[in-house]
Amino acid sequence: MRYYVLDRGDQLSVRLTESFHKMAAEQGLQLDAESPDIVVSIGGDGTMLHAFHTFINRIPSIAFVGIHTGHLGFYADWKADEIPELITMMSGHSDSGQLMPRIVRYPLVELEIQKKSGTNSYICLNEFTLKGVGGTVVAQVDINDELFEMFRGDGICVSTPSGSTAYNKSLGGAMIHPSIEALQITEIASINNRVFRTMGSALVLPKHHHVDIYSRKEQSLILTIDHINIPTDDLISVRCQVAKQKISFVRYRPFPFWNRVRNAFLD
Structure with missing residues (x-):
């Protein structure tokens, strides 16, 4: 061993x-x-x-x-x-x-982050968050390549099932058992009034779905992958989906x- x-x-x-x-x-x-x-x-x-x-x-x-x-x-x-x-x-x-x-395996979330400077792939165990720096985030959210909503607010959190007990929980998202291969999208302080509307509740997507988040204005953002912070001012989009690989824990x-x-x- x-x-x-x-x-x-x-x-x-x-x-x-x-x-x-x-x-x-x-x-x-x-x-x-x-x-x-x-x-x-x-x-x-x-x-x-x-x-x-x-x-x-x-x-x-x-x-x-x-x-x-x-x-x-x-x-x-x-x-x-x-x-x-x-x-x-x-x-x-x-x-x-x-x-x-006994080996137990938990789902992960795979990210494809496209910026004007290039495209990179990441895997997260807990969550991915997109937040604004000094201003309201404006982002288009597509699910399975179709427009779902135009988001305005502090940011967006995309969590794994095991990560659903972390930041996602504090945002009012649901806790998901890790045997369910899914990802969860939770809004961070969204703006909802008679002009701007978002769903306002967490969404759970199955393994075969994906979500794309497009930056829809010139804005400085912080992308956080678990504990790793990536500042960016040239984000184009982030594609999020359940990863093919899983993390293994020995019990x-x-x-x-x-x-x-x-x-x-x-x-």
């Missing part, structure tokens, strides 16, 4: 990473920064996003597992004091003998999605 650890960088996370390496070596696990089988995130959900984008080119061949060091991370299965148990399971054994972990014990939701927001 080859593994790699990416931590948040704070004192506690660094100390836990050092302990992890020591215990992993004792269990025969191999540290491999180039081609790990499992990437361990120690920190919070932001650390998991960083780990995802660090290994974005190897997503089909690796799995992730999270250890939270503060408040409960939505992507984290394990607490700091459970690291010895996790390492034992990663080594392939438990108290009951040989252990076969050594049951932790259902709705239990995560309850633990994160209610307990």
Whole structure:
């Protein structure tokens, strides 16, 4: 078993990473920064996003597992004091003998961002947001190549099912189970009056649909892909659709999605 650890960088996370390496070596696990089988995130959900984008080119061949060091991370299965148990399971054994972990796969959103300066593709785990800098965003929204609405407001959020519990939730969007291959479009402070109208509610699109967002005036924008900010003043369009590839998480014990939701927001 080859593994790699990416931590948040704070004192506690660094100390836990050092302990992890020591215990992993004792269990025969191999540290491999180039081609790990499992990437361990120690920190919070932001650390998991960083780990995802660090290994974005190897997503089909690796799995992730999270250890939270503060408040409960939505992507984290394990607490700091459970690291010895996790390492034992990663080594392939438990108290009951040989252990076969379960792999769960979550949908991702694929973006094609077209600017006057060129076109780039991205993948996001949580969400993509488009926001204005110092002014109202004016954007045309097409669904499946047909005009849907002309948006005016602070911005637009496009989330994955797992990301639906993050910024999307704070915008009033629905929480979607990750077994549903879909993306969600949620408006950020849209303008609705007798002159300008938008749908005003979140939209859920299935896997075989796509949405195009066109910039409809000269405007400075911030495009955010998970935790990565891209300032631009020459945006032409953004195409959003469910990605063909998925992220894999390794589960050594049951932790259902709705239990995560309850633990994160209610307990």
